[in-house]
Amino acid sequence: MVLVPDKGLDRVMTVAEVLVQEGLDVLAFGFAGSRGTQDSGGAAGGSDLATLISIYSFRATIGCYGVRSVEDARAAVEAGAAFAICSHPDPQALTALATAGLPFLLDALTPDEVAAAWQRGGACGVHVRPAEVFGRRYADALPEIVPQATLVPTVTDNDVAAEWLEQGAAAVSLSTSVLSRVFSSEDFGSLRQRAADASTMLARHRSA
Template sequence: MSLEQLFTDRVVAVVRAPEIPDVRALCAALAAGGIRTVELTFTTPDVLRHLREAAGAEGISLGVGTVLDDDDARAAIDAGARFLVTPGLRPAVATAAVAAGIPFLMGAFTPSEVLVAHESGAAAVKVFPAGRLGPGYLTDLHGPYPDVRLVPSGGVSAGNAAEYLAAGAAAVTAGTGVVPPQLVAAADWAGITERAAAFVAAMG
């Protein structure tokens, strides 16, 4: 498995919602707007059930984030996750993912953490919370680490996504600005498609 679809489209939708009435419809709505990589999170109730329900969704690369330990990693993989994402350095998750042949994004913030995450075998390093230092921080990180794929998360919006990409981001995250919990709960799939399309257009 790989994350080439993410790196081709340059965007992943991160879904943090207390309720997902129809996960397959949500994925289809995002794909219709041009976002084909979707990250559910362990902060969502019944996330493993949602993963199983949408695991075979056509054209969608579906993964799970906020993975904190190897038990969660293995459970997510068994449920059909095609990639894993951690919020910070989680060596046990890296070990489980590598053993299963599943790509993962490891969270990091400081230059030292970025290097550790990269050396753990991560397909990319999730720079979180990216909004604290802005797009210029990615440029700074690429000085010593020109070949490390960086994916900023936290504080990325349609208004600044293009700046992060110009600063060298391999991809960006689209969060609640594209997938507001209230629209998900209301099954407003047309609204989510519209927001996804607007985000993709703003990326340039």
């Protein structure tokens, strides 16, 4: 899975197209939802997410991250997201997602936070973010501490991603290792190479 920040619809679409072409076909788009935040690229929110889903849903699995409020959750459901990643969500937001049958992951980091997120109920996994803050050996330690939890770590290095997968992570969440500075550099050739490298790493793991 690749986390793609909200940088405006046109810029995000260009990046998404490269990722999907290179086989990285599970994407989570940054989602402002009811907060309606903006950056230099344009407005963010449910309408942009719905547009991206309408374009890519036949070629990729499209979710969103940054869901916090019940309004965010409802907007994600209405947009047709396949999944949501929640950051310190309101209880009502999780209820709205569960009622709609939309799978969601909860952000957490420390072993206690991961255990609490998993025990909270309803989540299909725990999004360990940022997983590398405790070093590379966290990939070995965390699955032993919370063996019951389904883990999806966010990593910035393909080798570390492979370690987590070898230790039983259900998936890995990529961003920096693939996107780097593409939104400022617009170097889409380098983006394509990084995406291809990540796709090769994932294919190696699946065939192991």
